[in-house]
Amino acid sequence: MKVNAVTKTYEGKTVLRMPALEFEPGRICAVMGANGSGKTTYARILAGVVRADGKIKPFEGNESVGYMPQKSYPFRMTTLSNVNLIVKDKARALDLMRTLSIDHLAKQRAGSLSGGETARMALARLFMGEFDVLVLDEPTASMDIESTALTEELIKKACRERQCVMILVTHSLKQVQRVADDLLFLYKGELIEHGEAKKVLSSPTRQETKQFLEFLGD
Amino acid sequence: MKTALQQALELIIGGSGELSNILLVTARVSLTSSLVSLIIGVPIGLLLGSKSFFGRRALVVISRTLMGMPPGVCGLLFYMMFSGVGPFGRYKLLFTVEIMILAQVVLIIPLVVSNMETYVSRISDQVRETARGLGLKGLRVYVLLANESVYQIFTTYLLAFARAVAEVGAVSMVGGAIAWKTNVMTTAIMLYTNRGSFTLGVALGLILMTISLAVNILVTLLQRRLSR
Structure with a gap:
């Protein structure tokens, strides 16, 4: 499933600059990055809650998008x-x-x-x-370990069974390791790294990613 | 004063044709005008509080300004429009209950709109974002917003009713406080006090406060029932 390149500017400042991407149905793609890296803005643009610059639609077709906001x-x-x-x-x-x-x-x-x-x-x-795309913005942020495990199981099962594109915004490195197939890593509004989650986590190419992952690993 | 109070209580308990008529006219005017204002004002308030469109801010400012419109000014406008030489004079509505209701509706709508707009604008973003995320659009979002605002609708109704039942400027100008026809409690209290007839004035004052209390209790009970 193709997603168009989008940017978002607030009061003259570009806070997000994402290239065109392709998501595969039946796979979970995690979106990681520090606070203010643009994860939520990207999730909200994909969900159609926020308009990208130039009113560019993220999806080319009429894909139905379900979205769970942070709160x-x-x-x-x-x-x-x-x-x-x-x-x-x-x-x-x-x-x-x-x-x-x-x-x-x-x-x-x-x-x-x-x-x-x-x-x-x-x-x-x-x-x-029934949605073609599901965007979940930190769904387990306020959950305990047990609830998180139940939720992660449901997310994985739903994604496989429904063959939908699942985009999961998260701060948890362990969650990415447990559920994500792919990973997008954002830094200051830019996509600096993406690919298979295991590959990105095991051998990050950018210094910013390495630092962030080391910090989370501590 | 004690004598007047005693006499007033006797009048209420014993009943009087004129008193009953004043009560009926008051109930008809206040209940109708507050309900009509609510029916018109709530959707406008929901729209102003939740949707961005050109001129929205101007409409909010106008609505808030009209909240403070003196009833006398509203009465005067209606008097001029519906008097014999006015543009609506041919409808012969002046000094009728209908024109009293109409004047009060115009007076109360801004109150309803502003109250709803202020409340809805606080919850709108979250409700709309959640609804949008669930694929809900159009009317269903407004139904959800109305459902989320149900307490505010009750509170706003109380305000609208209080404004209607206590209002005297507009109803006296367009209604004329005609005995057995357009005399409501507030105009009657004024009229009888001016005449030095305190008994009926005090009786009406007591009833007015009792009605206000009863409406408040009723709405509070409804709110409590809805919260279960």
Whole structure:
């Protein structure tokens, strides 16, 4: 799946300059980089939440894109109703919630959930839809180890079964090692390294990547 | 004052034809104008608070300015437009309940719009971003926004009703405070106080406060029920 080259400028300052890329369905591509490197901006452009400069569309076709923002919003309804928002299928919703271990919260108001529970609810809500591309912006940031493991399993399974393009913005090196097939490494709004995750992690070519990975490794 | 209060209570308990009529006209004017303002103002507020378009800021400023419009000025405008020589004089609406409702609607809509706009603009980005990420578009996003704003809608309704029931300037100018026809509680209190008839004035004041309290309790109960 081809993605066009995009840039984003805020108040005269270009904060993102991404080349044209190609993503392969059924593979998970992680996006890494320090704070302010442009990961979220790129994710939001791919999701169509933010417009790239020149109103350039990231995808050439009519690909449907599902997106989970960094801060998940619980709509003012029960957890089950939130998960059932796009497609009304209670059995499937409950099944997804069971996978993420939040089925016991079905009747609880979504606004009363903890940060980690809200993120799992948001992920289940997103996975109810059928999308060609799924963009997840730090989905496990507020989760404990157990929930993170459940979520990662679901992400991997969903990506393989649905054969969709999965783009995962993350800060966790271990998460990249566990789930990512490919890796994009951003530095100050530029893509400085990309390729197979294992290859990039084992032999980074740029000094910035090496430093970042060493820092995360500590 | 104690005598007037006692007499007022007797009047309320005993009932009076004129008092009942004033209450009915007040209820009709206040409830209708506040509800109509809510029905018109909420969608406008949702739109102004969530959508970027040319002229949006100007509309927000206009709406906020109109919030402070003196009721007397609103009454005067309606009086001029609907008097015999005015452009709408042929409709013969002056000194009717309908024109009182209309004047109050114009007075209250900016209040509803500004209240909704201020609230919605705070939550809009997150709601829209989440909805967009789920592939939801158009009307469904507005339905979600309205659902997220339900508490604010109730609060805004309370404000609208309070403004309507306590308003005297516009309704007295366009309604004329005609006994048995367009006299509402606020105009009647003014009228009877000017005449030195405090009993009915105090009785109406008590009822006005009781109605306000009842509406507040009702809305609070509804809010609580919705939060479950």
